[in-house]
Amino acid sequence: MMEAEMKIFAGRNSKVLAQKVCDAAGVPMGRARTNLFPDGEVFVKLDDDVRGRDCYVVISTCSPVNDNLMELLVFCDCLRRASAKRITMVIPYFGYGRQDRKDEGRVPITAKLVANLITASNADRVLAVDLHAAQIQGFFDLPVDHLSATPVFFDYFDSIKHELGDLCLVSPDVGNVKVAEGMANLLGADLAIINKRRLTGETVEVGNLIGDVRGKTVLMFDDMISTGGTVVQAAELVMEEGASDVIAAATHAVLAGKAMEKLAASPISRIIVTDTIPSGERCAPIANKLTVLSIGELLGNAIHCIHENKSISALFKRTAGAKR
Ligand code: R5P
Numbered sequence: 001m002m003e004a005e006m007k008i009f010a011g012r013n014s015k016v017l018a019q020k021v022c023d024a025a026g027v028p029m030g031r032a033r034t035n036l037f038p039d040g041e042v043f044v045k046l047d048d049d050v051r052g053r054d055c056y057v058v059i060s061t062c063s064p065v066n067d068n069l070m071e072l073l074v075f076c077d078c079l080r081r082a083s084a085k086r087i088t089m090v091i092p093y094f095g096y097g098r099q100d101r102k103d104e105g106r107v108p109i110t111a112k113l114v115a116n117l118i119t120a121s122n123a124d125r126v127l128a129v130d131l132h133a134a135q136i137q138g139f140f141d142l143p144v145d146h147l148s149a150t151p152v153f154f155d156y157f158d159s160i161k162h163e164l165g166d167l168c169l170v171s172p173d174v175g176n177v178k179v180a181e182g183m184a185n186l187l188g189a190d191l192a193i194i195n196k197r198r199l200t201g202e203t204v205e206v207g208n209l210i211g212d213v214r215g216k217t218v219l220m221f222d223d224m225i226s227t228g229g230t231v232v233q234a235a236e237l238v239m240e241e242g243a244s245d246v247i248a249a250a251t252h253a254v255l256a257g258k259a260m261e262k263l264a265a266s267p268i269s270r271i272i273v274t275d276t277i278p279s280g281e282r283c284a285p286i287a288n289k290l291t292v293l294s295i296g297e298l299l300g301n302a303i304h305c306i307h308e309n310k311s312i313s314a315l316f317k318r319t320a321g322a323k324r
Contacts, residue, residue, distance in 0.1 A: 005085075006307050007050055011059030011071050017092065017275050017296055018058040024300020025307075030055070032078075034071055042071050044078040054307050055084040056127075058299070061095035061114070062277040063256065069095065069114065076121040088125040088306060089118060090299060092276035093252045097132035100139075115139035127302055129276055129295060130223050130251040133175070145312055147302055149251040149274050150179065152293050154186050156272065157219070157249075161187065165244070168192055168216040172206075172234035180221040190216070194234050202257055206233040214242035224252035225273070228259035232266040239267045253277050253292075260285040 009030040010018030022029045031047035057079070059072045072089060079087045099110035111132075118126065119141050126144045131137065137144040157164070167189035171180035173196055184191040192211025198204050218238045220231050225248065235246045246268050253273035255263075263271060264285045272291045273279070279292050298315065305312045 005053050006056070006303070007048060007053045007084075008056045008058065008303065009046075009075065009079075011057065011068065011075065013062065013068055013278060014058040014060055014092070016278065017060075017294070017299075020275075020294055020296025021056075021058055021090070021300045021303065024297040025303045026300075032075075034075070040067075042067065042074050044071070044075050046078060046082055049082075050079055051083040052085045054086045054088075055079050056088045056090050056303055058090040058092065060093040060277055061091060062093050062252075062254065063095075065095040069117070073117055073121040076118070076123050080122040086124045087122065088127055088303070089123045090127045090303070092129045092295060092299065093254075094128050094131055094136065097136055100133050100136055111136050112139045115141075125306070127299065127306070129274075129299070132223055145302060145306065147295075147298060147312075147315060148179075149276070149293075149295050149298070150183060150186075151315070152274060152295055152298060153183065153221075153249055153272070156291075156293055157183075157187055164217045164219070164247075166216045168211065168213050168218050168243070170194060170209075170211070170213065170218050170220050170234065170238060172196060172220050172222055172230050176222050179223070183219075183221050187219075189219070192218075192238075194237060196230055196234070202227050202229065204229045204233060206230075206237050209237055209241055213238045215244055218243040218246045220246065220248045220250075220268075222248075222250045224254050225250045225259060225263070225271070226254040227257040228255070228262040228266075231268065232262045235266050235268045245269050247272065249273070251276055251295075253279055253283070255279075255283065263289070 007030040009032050033045045035043050057075050061069045096110045096114045129147045169180045169184035170192045171177045195207040231248045247270045248268045249272040271289045274293050274295045
């Protein structure tokens with residue numbers, strides 16, 4: 001396929017990120033409009049011809065999750081009916097990812113249901129970033145390229161390493177230990193682990209700290225900050241245990257519920273996230289602590305490789321953990 005045959009479109013919530021993706025991939029943004037009917041139904045109209053093209057749509061299924069998910073499905077159907085040759089749904093943040101198993105009786109596995117819906121909408125491929133669990137790739141009956149934002153974080157932390165002093169990576173959730181460990185190895189830092197138990201969607205119980213953080217700058221590394229309960233309680237624990245400073249880093253700035261208030265009042269001095277979910281005005285209460293890194297170039301490079309049928313393995317260099 002020639003480069004000119006590629007089209008990259010943006011969902012309503014991902015226009016800024018999609019522009020960065022287009023810049024990295026070296027193509028102009030595809031023209032399309034998404035509107036809502038008065039009753040809330042979503043409608044997509046393509047203003048570009050996509051017949052026989054290799055098409056990509058950047059949409060995060062972040063809040064409002066169900067509206068964005070429906071927009072993704074409708075966009076995909078729209079491209080299929082307009083005779084796109086291949087459709088890749090680029091999902092920087094995959095909502096419902098935490099509903100990935102039955103951890104009690106009589107509950108759904110909604111991550112699988114969503115994967116089924118995306119497959120049924122006739123997508124050909126999925127490009128995702130830091131899925132909550134790597135196994136979610138297997139929920140799709142189509143190829144999934146699963147990128148890690150770790151190289152983006154590594155470049156950032158490596159560039160400010162001189163400011164950080166004696167550094168200790170802390171995984172506030174055992175599910176992310178391998179990724180935190182990989183990052184600790186990359187940065188030449190120590191590793192500590194906190195065991196956490198989720199009580200409800202809003203509340204967690206932080207248990208013991210395994211490792212020594214006394215006098216160190218703690219870098220919490222997790223896949224997402226949702227209500228902030230996990231990272232704030234973990235930050236309070238490491239400060240009680242003698243840490244000199246605590247920085248929180250997470251790929252997905254879900255920032256739901258009372259996250260802003262909790263993070264603003266917490267001992268966390270800096271919060272580093274990516275633009276898989278737009279931050280904007282809603283993050284004003286934590287603006288003085290917040291740094292947003294972009295994964296636009298990473299996604300653009302991946303799309304370039306997929307389009308050219310080249311391996312994307314090179315993009316996993318400096319990738320921590322074994323999530324791919
Ligand atoms: C847990 O499984 C995730 O890795 C995060 O630790 C969690 O989702 C964060 O949620 P919250 O910010 O609501 O504690």
